[in-house]
Amino acid sequence: MFDVFAKYLRKHIEISDEDLELIRTGCVERRLRKWQPLLQDGETWLINCFISSGCLRMYRIGEDGKEHTFRFGVDTWWVTDMESYNREKPSLFNIEALETSTVIIWTKAKWTELMLAIPALKEFQEMLQANSYEASQRRIYSLISSSAEEKYNEFQQTYPNVFNRVPLHMVASYLGVSRETVSRLRKNFTKPK
Amino acid sequence: MFDVFAKYLRKHIEISDEDLELIRTGCVERRLRKWQPLLQDGETWLINCFISSGCLRMYRIGEDGKEHTFRFGVDTWWVTDMESYNREKPSLFNIEALETSTVIIWTKAKWTELMLAIPALKEFQEMLQANSYEASQRRIYSLISSSAEEKYNEFQQTYPNVFNRVPLHMVASYLGVSRETVSRLRKNFTKPK
DNA sequence: CGATTCTTTGAAAACAGTCAATCTGTGTGG
DNA sequence: CCACACAGATTGACTGTTTTCAAAGAATCG
DSSP: OHHHHHHHHHHHSOOOHHHHHHHHHTOEEEEEOTTOEEEOBTBBOOEEEEEEESEEEEEEEOTTSOEEEEEEEETTOEEOOHHHHHHTOBOSEEEEESSSEEEEEEEHHHHHHHHHHOHHHHHHHHHHHHHHHHHHHHHHHHHHHOOHHHHHHHHHHHOHHHHTTSOHHHHHHHHTSOHHHHHHHHHHHHTTO | OHHHHHHHHHHHSOOOHHHHHHHHHTOEEEEEOTTOEEEOBTBBOOEEEEEEESEEEEEEEOTTSOEEEEEEEETTOEEOOHHHHHHTOBOSEEEEESSSEEEEEEEHHHHHHHHHHOHHHHHHHHHHHHHHHHHHHHHHHHHHHOOHHHHHHHHHHHOHHHHTTSOHHHHHHHHTSOHHHHHHHHHHHHTTO
16 A cells, blocks of 8 residues: 555655655554544644545534534545644544545654655655645635535536545535535536536 | 834744844835735736735635635735745735735745745744644634624634724625625624623 | 435525615815 | 715615425435
């Protein structure tokens, strides 16, 4: 499963076999069953986690007891709670597997060490963060400027590989609308064709 | 006006007089009248900009011609279009002064140079980005989990110094609701007291 | 097959958006 | 100093969308 990561990494940066080996020896692979949690709120997230296969989601339980989906992650995406990671404080989120999944994990300490040893990795990390930030900005724009229907379509078009493998009610909570509304939108969208 | 920046910077990092002088000589101060644009969509944002006094806002004009407010900035905040800056591509945003304001500007080239020369500045920059990312995450959570009324209250409580110096209809477009709705929320919130 | 989870549907109510008119405060120029 | 224009805020009536609640219908899994 580390192969997936190696291939992914080499698609983005140039890295020697030695450095890659360094990265490999620092990691742990972990297999997750469906519904298995990777993080539960209250715990502190002190790892860096790459999804080599499967599908995870990160969500938060609101004061009303409802689940609000923050993010999905599928093959070759990263999943993290930046706030917990950076500030080393308990997370407000839960992360769970939506399918049987495999993840590769580095401790924060190990990852920091690796970034110091391998400048290209540090740069890569910065690029990932920039991408992640930009994605957040686009999502905010969508949330403040679009109707439920537009948000639904945008999500479907932007993340088709996520869209068709996660339950609809999670898409709804990701978009900030009710299950029922999403169900009706979908209906309207398949019918008029 | 550079004093404001110097004081701000020293509140956050330790920095020698020489380095501070280096930062100072690389910058330009600019005064903005009310309504004066600092960035117009289509232009590429290749500067780093610190607000030493006043109030700016960053917004985007939607396909429907409506303004969607992305962000406000007041004294000692930074304002930037990360996507345009990082990728050096035309911005989708407009940035304008909501009051007479003073900003301090470094070119991207100069700022990059400074960050290489002064490691503490680079670290500081990374911290700023982390904060900015976390703020985005909180905003997303608010947008997907809260009603208009809750969003309104949260904004008022989180950014009181912004709230009471920008027009209400801009707060509305920041929250993703109509002017009229915000106006009615405010009414309900002052009356029952 | 039975249990659980997920989705759909209907009807009513709550909510937010639109449109148009009015009101308020501010600043400008005659 | 007044009249006027302008930006901003408010209000009412109406429309449309979304939520809620409750129930029933698929789909999935052991």
